[in-house]
Amino acid sequence: MNKRAVATALTAAAVLLTCGCANNKKSNKKKTVPERPTEWSVEQRSVEEVTPLKGEDMAFVKRDEDDDSIVRIIQGVLGASPVTNEQEALDLIASYSQEMGFGDVYSELKFAGTIEYGDITDYRFEQYYDGLQVTGSFIELTVDESYRSLPVVINSTYTDMWGFSTKPRVSAEAALKCASDKYKVTKGTIPKLTIYTGPTLVWIVPVSNSKISDVYIDASNGNTIHEDMKVS
Structure with missing residues (x-):
């Protein structure tokens, strides 16, 4: 691989780890989804x-x-x-x-x-x-x-999840970097993928902070959308 190819590959890798992609507006909703069910296995009441x-x-x-x-x-x-x-x-x-x-x-x-x-x-x-x-x-x-x-x-308080995608566009490694840009993250920390209010697919990253226990990183664009405060 020549030097130009190596430089291109490194640049691409850096982009993948970039946090807060403000121009990335793609939703977690699929563009096309199957029709909703019209029948249920249990007789319905009104x-x-x-x-x-x-x-x-x-x-x-x-x-x-x-x-x-x-x-x-x-x-x-x-x-x-x-x-x-x-x-x-x-x-x-x-x-x-x-x-x-x-x-x-x-x-x-x-x-x-x-x-x-x-x-x-x-x-x-x-x-x-x-x-x-x-x-x-x-x-x-x-x-x-x-x-x-x-x-x-x-x-x-059921959330309608019809057509929602649980495939993250931001990797766990990138979510760690996003969190560590602002907070101290202990070595070996493993982010947890979950579905937050919205619904929004997020990575929950534990952080070492006197007031905050976890930060929620949007798994579609790397933005921090929520912080869990420690209970005193």
Whole structure:
């Protein structure tokens, strides 16, 4: 390889490690995606079928503040059969997929446990997509023993991941460099790929700092988009 070729190769490598590519506006959304499903493996329910709780005239429905086609909370008797375990809870959630804009909850949701208080049990499921956790996205189903253990609330922060690409355009090595340009990064640190609010594909890089524990590097352009503050 001649000197000019070597210089060209080194320049190209440097470009790959450059942070904050402001002109790189390509989205993580694929340009073409298959059509959304119109059928589900579980029979679908609608808000109109929900029975109001005692003393209420109608079921309570809360929609997304930015998109009123998305239902975030339904409160009322959601089904006629008791929910007593994780699988029954997931099946009930799946039956509201069309109404609440869920994809395939059987592949996207992971059981995170239950929270019990009095007669109430919350079944919590966190969202994953292509093996990566979707930050802040979960679905909770509330069961009330005073209603014969019937489900009475479904609460969702589910993120629509349809057509989202989990292939980073910025490598883990480049993300480390981006973080180390501003913060001290311990040798041997391994970035973690995850899905942040947006959704945005990010590398989470732990840093050595008195106030900040992790920085989030956009995996599409190398920009720092978030910093986790340490809890004092």
